[in-house]
Amino acid sequence: MEEKNSQEDLEEIILLFLGPRLAGKTTIKERIFDGLQPTQIIYVEQTIEVRVDTQMNAFAKMKIVDFPGMKDLSEVPQDTWHLPASENGLDIGDNTAKLAVIYVIDSQDGQSYRNALTDLYKSAELLKNYNKNLTFDIFMHKSDGLNEEELNAIHDDTLSYIENINDVGIQISTTSAMDQTIFDAMSKVIQKRIPEQAQLEKWLNLMINNANVAKAYLMDVRTKLFIATDSSPAENTQLSIYEICSGMIEMVDGISNVYEGARLSEIGDSDEDIMPAFDENHESWVTMKEEIVLCLYGITSNLALVCVVREDALNQRGIMMYNLNLFRQTIRKTLEQSRT
Amino acid sequence: MSSKKVERKKVLLMGKSGAGKTSMRSIIFASYVADDVYRLGMTMDIEHAHVRMLGNLVVNLWDCGGQDSFMDSYFMFQKEQIFKGCEVLIYVIDVKSERPEADLQGYRDCLAAIADYSANAKIFVLVHKMDLLLESEKNAIFEVKKKELEEIAHTNRLNVDIAKTSIWDKTLYSAWSKIVTQLIPKKEKFQTELQNLAEQSGANEVLLFEKATMLNICYIKNDANGHKTEDDEDLIAERMEGLSHYLKNFKLICWRKATNFESLEIRTSTFSAIMQIFTDYTCIMLVSFNPDIPMWNWRKAIDRIRPKFQKLDQKNRRAQQY
Structure with a gap:
């Protein structure tokens, strides 16, 4: 029997970034969780100390631990790993924590790449012994400078290297902070740590069949990570659709903010706390060329459903709206239940 | 021709x-x-x-x-x-x-x-x-x-x-x-038409953007009673810049993905907005602080005045031929 306290702890997902120095760990963290723009990446400074940041997202509390690449994990005594960073620990919880380890490798740096694999091997062994529940992911980062052939070569090389430690299901993703791949990869890492994920996917599948929707994502409004998508086969265009969907959230959220500000100054009530403009009853539509329509549908104040609708499905808008609303109510109920 | x-x-x-x-x-x-x-x-x-x-x-x-x-x-x-x-x-x-x-x-x-x-x-x-x-x-x-x-x-x-x-x-x-x-030639004519549109459709704001640059070229404001009001110019300028920034960013994403967007409709608990490609060179946007305004009404209103603006375009073209 778990007690209330430990259940609250269970809600927290701990992300641990590892990897050689200058691999891009801090950039990834800031790009996703702090809204860093690609043009600003050159200003990111090297991390020297362990840095811990906590954030509330639509689905869970996140604790993000950024471990400096110039340090060696094996040199930090294991009995201090659960201590907060201020006491020279890692703050990664005890052996029951929901730990998601992300090992970042600079795929453009052929020299440090070999050393990184050795370090990766060592770190994975240590962490595996510390916390049996962890998930482990490798990001082959800075992939924007390489062609597909080179990427495949590195991918296979890494895969063969980790073969004998791969009893924790290590996954390798190629990522770049310049495009959407990093958001895609991070979403998948987090999905593994969300217990409701399978159920959400089931409901999404049900919903898209009934509402005549082509593709749907459940997205965190602030970070644009998706916690679930339907299981319709991944097309080549999937990443572009995801990128357009997150672009749409950004635009719609921005415009809503502009007019929320305008409305407040209109009624002369500037004392009122400025609420985040996105709200749970939000509904917006974008018509793209080639008869594709996107719909953004608020679920909670920071969770949104984004779907791709074929324009002809709009003839049955009533059915669609009925199903979307049903979906909204179901998800809200589930989230409420998992929070109490 | x-x-x-x-x-x-x-x-x-x-x-x-x-x-x-x-x-x-x-x-x-x-x-x-x-x-x-x-x-x-x-x-x-x-x-x-x-x-x-x-x-x-x-x-x-x-x-x-x-x-x-x-x-x-x-x-x-x-x-x-x-x-x-x-x-x-x-x-x-x-x-x-x-x-x-x-x-x-x-x-x-x-x-x-x-x-x-x-x-x-x-x-x-x-x-x-x-x-x-x-x-x-x-x-x-x-x-x-x-x-x-x-x-x-x-x-x-x-x-x-x-x-x-x-x-x-x-x-x-x-x-x-x-x-x-x-x-812009004949901007007074644009303004009167859009003023009428604002009054008929019950929109609080009607905006016209140049399509390529997303520069704001016309701004009409109605207060709750439907009368024209003066607003703080600085605030409006900030709002326009904000809007154009977000629209432009999304347009850039669409371009990178070899597509483009034609219209946008937003409805929240506090306001409604619609944005459409209007003529070959402009986008139009209507905003209301009444979240329950029926969108199809607005779509129709926009469709109704669109030919007038296209005609204005053509008139200009003809006038220039001589």
């Missing part, structure tokens, strides 16, 4: 080397973001850019390199070619210039040349890079500069419109919106 003659309006962009002419041109017309301008190189001689706009208007933008040797040659050999038939002159001054005297001399020469060759041109002076000044000194320094610049203009019997700008905030967007609005 045979003649595709369009109205060309010549816009001169001048100023000393490094004042920021090409940066602002890139941000406004080529959808650069402010972070990227450090990549731009120096402009050699004159770069021409044609920007197609509302009512088949072609803005013929001359970005004139500002190095001393180029400037000298403009005034010595190419004076007539450059300054003749000019509709708008935009002179950019770096507020933190190391050689303010040389800047003023260049400005003086330009005004003299404009007075000779295109006395009716509208002149805008942008006191640029205001972000380099401290917040507390901005206004004082600007007022001094403004006075100086106006005096020079008056000795040439010219009127100038002086604005402070920076690529890092809304000022650049506002200044260029004003410049582009200046170029």
Whole structure:
């Protein structure tokens, strides 16, 4: 029997970034969780100390631990790993924590790449012994400078290297902070740590069949990570659709903010706390060329459903709206239940 | 059908080397973001850019390199070619210039040349890079500069419109919106039509954007009772810049993915908005603080007045053929 306290702890997902120095760990963290723009990446400074940041997202509390690449994990005594960073620990919880380890490798740096694999091997062994529940992911980062052939070569090389430690299901993703791949990869890492994920996917599948929707994502409004998508086969265009969907959230959220500000100054009530403009009853539509329509549908104040609708499905808008609303109510109920 | 003659309006962009002419041109017309301008190189001689706009208007933008040797040659050999038939002159001054005297001399020469060759041109002076000044000194320094610049203009019997700008905030967007609005033929007619639309549709705001640049070219506001009201200009400018920023960003994402978007509808607990491609060169946006307004009503209202605007476009075209 778990007690209330430990259940609250269970809600927290701990992300641990590892990897050689200058691999891009801090950039990834800031790009996703702090809204860093690609043009600003050159200003990111090297991390020297362990840095811990906590954030509330639509689905869970996140604790993000950024471990400096110039340090060696094996040199930090294991009995201090659960201590907060201020006491020279890692703050990664005890052996029951929901730990998601992300090992970042600079795929453009052929020299440090070999050393990184050795370090990766060592770190994975240590962490595996510390916390049996962890998930482990490798990001082959800075992939924007390489062609597909080179990427495949590195991918296979890494895969063969980790073969004998791969009893924790290590996954390798190629990522770049310049495009959407990093958001895609991070979403998948987090999905593994969300217990409701399978159920959400089931409901999404049900919903898209009934509402005549082509593709749907459940997205965190602030970070644009998706916690679930339907299981319709991944097309080549999937990443572009995801990128357009997150672009749409950004635009719609921005415009809503502009007019929320305008409305407040209109009624002369500037004392009122400025609420985040996105709200749970939000509904917006974008018509793209080639008869594709996107719909953004608020679920909670920071969770949104984004779907791709074929324009002809709009003839049955009533059915669609009925199903979307049903979906909204179901998800809200589930989230409420998992929070109490 | 045979003649595709369009109205060309010549816009001169001048100023000393490094004042920021090409940066602002890139941000406004080529959808650069402010972070990227450090990549731009120096402009050699004159770069021409044609920007197609509302009512088949072609803005013929001359970005004139500002190095001393180029400037000298403009005034010595190419004076007539450059300054003749000019509709708008935009002179950019770096507020933190190391050689303010040389800047003023260049400005003086330009005004003299404009007075000779295109006395009716509208002149805008942008006191640029205001972000380099401290917040507390901005206004004082600007007022001094403004006075100086106006005096020079008056000795040439010219009127100038002086604005402070920076690529890092809304000022650049506002200044260029004003410049582009200046170029539009028959803007009063647009305004009346849109005013009517606002009243009929019950929208609190009706906005018209130039499609390529997302510059705001018309702004109509109704208060809750349907009467026209005056609003704080600064607030509106900020709002327009915000809107155009978000729309432009999304447009860039769509471009990268080889697609584009045609309309947008937003409904929250507090407001409703609709944005559509309106004519070949414009986008229209309607906003209401009543979240329950029926969208189909608005769609119909927009469809109803769209032909009138297209006709205006065509009329312009025909008028230009003769």
